[in-house]
Amino acid sequence: MSDHSATQSHGLVHxxxxxxxxxxxLFIFTEILLFGALFIVYSVYRFKNQDAFHAAALNLDTVIGTVNTVILIVSSATIAMSISALQQKNKKLAITLMVITLVLAFSFLVNKYFEWGAKFHHGLYPGAEHLMSLGHGQNQFFFLYFFMTGLHAFHVIVGMGFIIFVMRQVMRDELTYNNYTRLENAGLYWHLVDLIWIYLFPLFYLIH
Amino acid sequence: MSETVLKAGSAEPQYQPSYLEMETKHKGILSWILATDHKRIAQLYFFSMMTMFLIGALIGVLIRIELMAPGRTIMDAQTYNGFFTLHGIIMIFMFVIPGLPAVFGNFVMPIMIGAKDVAFPRVNLLSWYLYVIGGIIVLTSQFVGSGPPDGGWTFYAPYSVKSAANIGMAAMGAFFLGFSSILTGLNFLVTIHRMRAPGMSWDRIPLFVWSLYATGWIQILATPVIGITLVLIVFERVFQLGFFDPAFGGDPILYQHLFWIYSHPAVYVMILPAMGAISEIIPTFAQRTIFGYKAIVASSLLIAFVGYFVWGHHMYTSGMSDTAKWVFSFITFLVAIPSAIKVFNWVATLYKGSINIQPPLLYAVAFMFTFMIGGFTGLIIGAVAQDIHLHDTTFIVGHFHYIVFGGTGFAFFGALHYWYPKMYGRMYNIKLANIAWGLFFFGFNVLYFPMFVAGYMGMPRRYFDYLPEFYIPNLISTMGSWFLYAGIILMIYNLVKSRKTGAIAPANPWHGVTLEWSIQSPPTYENFDEIPVVKDGPYKFK
Structure with missing residues (x-):
């Protein structure tokens, strides 16, 4: 969101x-508040339907969840390393690390796809007869599961777009060892995506 | 600024092409809708916002005509439901929330701190596009799908998730408008932090800028909550989720909490910049340093902070523990303290000043009058026991119109009359502006004051029909709306006409001392030839 727009707009060196x-x-603060509202919804419904949330959580695949957590943490590290690489004038390494980040992000989404697919297969999606029969609490759990992980996946996609955008600029030498703030910002955004997942993972997968 | 060193501007009569005439990359209309200059973006906002305001006001008049007499007058009940919903969405999300920051914040804030533009000019333009997209979606929702949205601008669940009307689309539009507001707030915060001219320390920032600073924090920290809540409503309608629908075990009260967690602070997004504009107008027309600069700054920040913790006062009758009720009630009363500090300081500034009665000052004084009535009635309904009686009556409608229209509206038009010569380099007809103000102020009070009476007698708000005993206050109220509308039309006529034919305005017609008065009218593309060096606080009059 934030960039050096001022530079271009007035043709001044700003x-x-x-x-x-x-x-x-500041943008990250707004993102945190955005998810913050959802965490409130989650807490309220968890408090109201403790047993149902417990039962519903057993349907989630902790293995895929763990794998995805590891993937995101590693990708956070690789994007951070690519900033260091660019600072040390190693453009090639920086780009390689960004590509690795993107591959990891993509594999996160692939896992997510299969995970969601399995839920649909088991009739655990909003409006499905099977889910309806499980009662209100489990319904709320899966509404929140799909909405929150879906919104997070959307952020993963936006983050990938951001990384691709700065990667192109690194390739064209528009971002260099002494002008890398936009890459840093992409990194910051990516850490946010990672951080939100760090909270989603235990809330949905681990707390039984 | 009396001791500010200025190489160019008022001292040099040499006229340079203004932002209105400048050569840009693009020609014609593109040079406007692709502009990144903060002053041009302010104009874009101004025109789109006035369009929306006039639509909203026209609908308001139609609602009043419908309520002129009991029973059906000019429209059926469902149209009425659609109209009050649209009136609320337009006025709240498209006029009063973005109003002062997007128009006057964009126009004068960078100049007031001695900057050439905001921190992120392209994000600024993006905000305007999001505003326009949101506006178009909201207006489109009226004509497509299964009928105009009804149920009010608050989108209360479960009605909003069950109503057959086109509520999802309107909620989506409001989401875009919220996003626009977030980006404006973000932009202003970074601008104020990073782009102040040398010497413009935090204790030398004009008060309007301070109010935008406090507002910016509310915008970025509160708006996302309503954003996501509206998205939840949309998803409930589209994907059969049931977050707030009791049929799925959802909790409608939770919706109200999430809604007001944003929408109460949003009231301060509306009123803080208005107070900031008043804090600019009053010292200029009293030719006197503002009384209690630091107290006004502190009260802005305090209002922004305390405003986060009062949302429950919208929900006394919704179902909440008694403890929560009195806590919310108590914190609500606390807001009155910083608000009163401001009013006392304005009055103290006027005291023994060389008062120059001009249209901006008239609007400022009207603001103080209406804001106080709005504020005091706010205390009445902030008390739990009284609110139980007055909740959802026209008393509430009277109260919030006194705040958001009587407050923000008067401040908006006051700011418009104040900065108009700076924006266009022309002066409007003062006499006509005074008459328009008189009609406006008279009509406003005749329109909204009877609502307190009718509400106290027990007339519910948002009802299409009412009992015969409410006839007289409603009739008076409707007549007031005609005066109000006449005042607005006259004001707009005056301003539009003067835009081309008004007398050429000097750079500093009001003898103001903040930085925007030190440069030519209308300002050049880059505002300052040379960034000024600030050596003293604002409002140092000779």
């Missing part, structure tokens, strides 16, 4: 790395 980062941080 570059404010601190300002760009501040903008990104």
């Amino acid at each position: 570059r404010d790395d601190e300002g760009s980062k501040l903008g990104m941080w």
Whole structure:
């Protein structure tokens, strides 16, 4: 979201790395509040339907969840390393690390696809007869599961777009060892995506 | 700024092409809708917003005509439901929330802090596009699908998830408008943090900028909550989820909490910049330093902060523990303290000032009058026991119109009359502006004051029909709306006409001392030839 738009707009030399980062941080605050509202909804319904949430959570595949958690944490590390690589003028390594991040992000989505597919297969989707028969609590669990992990997956896709966008600029030498704030911002955004998952994972998969 | 060093601007009469005439990459209309200049974006907002305001106001008048007498007057009940919903969505999300920040914040804030533009000009333009997209979606929802949205701008569940009307689309539009608001707030916060001119320390920032700063934090921290809540409503309607639908074990009260967690702070998004504009107008027309600069700054921040914790006062009758009720009630009363600090400071600023009665000051004084009535009635309904009686009556309607229209509306038009010569380099007809203000102010009070009476007598809000005993207050109220509308039309006529034919305005017609008065009218593309060095606080009059 935040970038050095001011540079282009007036044809003046106006570059404010601190300002760009501040903008990104503020945007991250709004993202946290966005998910924060959902965490409130989750807490309220978990409190109201403790047994049902417990039973519903048993349907989730902890293995895929764990694999995806590891994938995201590693991808957070690779994007951070690519910033360091660019700072050390190693453009090639920086790009390689961004590509690895993208591959990891994509594999996260592939896992998600199979995971969701399995839920649909078992009739555990909103509106399905089987899920309806399980009662309100389990319904709420799966509404939240699909909505929150879906919104998170959407953020993964946006984050990938952001990384592709800065990767192109690194390739064209528009971002370099002394002008890398936009890559840093992409990294910050990616860490946010990772961080949200770090909370979603235990809430849905681990707490039984 | 009396001791500010300025190489260019007021001292030099040499006129340079203004932002209205400048050469840009693009020609014609594209040079506007692809503009990244903060002043042009302010104009884009201004015109789209005035369009929406006039539509909203027209619907408001139609609603009043319908309520002129008991029974059906000019429309059927379902049209009426659609109209009050649309009136609310347009006025709240498209006029009062973005109003002062997007128009005057964009126009003068960068100039006031001595900057050439906002921090992210392209994001600024994106905000306007999101605003327009949101507006188009909301308006389209009226004409497509299964009928105009009904049920009010609050989208209360479970009605909003069950109604056959086209509510999902309207909610989606409001989501875009919220996103636009977030990006504006973000942009302003970074601008104020990073782009102040040398010497413009935090204790030298004009109060309007301070109010935008406080507002920016509310925008970025509260708006996402309603954003996601509206998305939940949309998903409930489209994908058969049931977050707030009791049929699926959902909790409608939870919806109300999530809604008001944003929408109460949003009230301060509406009113804080309005207070900021008033804090600019009053010292200029009293030619006197603002009384209690630091207290006003602190009260803005305090209102922004305390405003987060009062949302429950919208829900006294919804079902909440008694403890929660009195806690919310108590915190609601606390908001009155910083609000009163501001009013006292404005009055103290006027005291012994060289008062110059001009249209902006008239609007500012009207603001103080209506805002106080709005504020005091707010205390009445902030008390739990009284609210149980007055909840969902026209008393509430009177109260919030006194705040958001009497407050924000008067401040918006006051700011418009104040900065108009700066924006266009022309002066409007003062006499006509005074008459328009008189009609506006008179009509406003005649329109909204009877609502307190009718509400106190027990007339419910949002009802299509009412009992005969409410006839007189409703009739008076409807007549007031005609004066109000006449005032608005006259004001707009005056401003539109003067845009081309008004007398050429000097750079500083009101003898203001904040930075925007030190540059030519209308300002050049880059505002300042040379970034000024600020050596003193604002409002230092000779």
